[in-house]
Amino acid sequence: MGVYFNFLAQFVVALFLTIAVETLVILTLARIGAFTMKGKKPKFDYVVLAGIIPSAITLPLLWFVFPLFLKGVFYIPVGEILVTLIEAPIIAAILKTDLRRGFLASLVANITSFAFGLVLVAFGVL
Numbered sequence: 213m214g215v216y217f218n219f220l221a222q223f224v225v226a227l228f229l230t231i232a233v234e235t236l237v238i239l240t241l242a243r244i245g246a247f248t249m250k251g252k253k254p255k256f257d258y259v260v261l262a263g264i265i266p267s268a269i270t271l272p273l274l275w276f277v278f279p280l281f282l283k284g285v286f287y288i289p290v291g292e293i294l295v296t297l298i299e300a301p302i303i304a305a306i307l308k309t310d311l312r313r314g315f316l317a318s319l320v321a322n323i324t325s326f327a328f329g330l331v332l333v334a335f336g337v338l
Contacts, residue, residue, distance in 0.1 A: 222249055222338070223271075223272075223275050225338070226271065226275070226329070226338075227267070227268070227271050227272075227326035229325070229328070229329070229332075230267045230271055230325050230329075231263065231264050231267045231268065233324055233325040233328050233331060234263050234266070234267050234289075234321040234322070234324070235260060235263025235264055235267075235312055236263070237317075237321040237324050237325075238262050238263040238268075238303070238317055238321060239259055239260070239261075239263065239307070241317055241320065242254060242259040242307075246313060246316070246317065247259075247309045247313055247317070249306045249308065249309055249310075254307045254308065254309070257308055258307055258308075259307065261277060261306050262303045262306040262307050262317070263321070264304075265306065266298070266302045266303055266310055266318065267299070267325075267333075269298070269299075269302065270295040270298050271295075273294075273295070273298070274291050274292075274295055278291045278294065292322060292326060295318075295321050295322060296315070296318045296322045297315075298316040299314075299320075299321070299322070300314040300315040300317075300318040300319075302314075302319050303318055305308050
């Protein structure tokens, strides 16, 4: 139980950090007008949901499902690409924007959260 509990605890920490970072990225992008369609910005509630829901769906996939199919050096790059592609239409749907904007938001959010995680690991925080 000890190893599994530790892994599960790491997952919960990663989930909360990922949601926090990616939500801040989506909020920032919305603030600068990245999702403005026909002169209308998305509502704040939807922007927050666009940060939370995609990560809540994809991080369990990345941690628990993808490792069953992706091994070795392919796990991280292919996993992150798949996460970005899965999150893009979810973000676009929540924000009622086009898929291109959803993809760019997903890409920026995932690069940012991945880099943030690397920094935390490098400094021994995680």
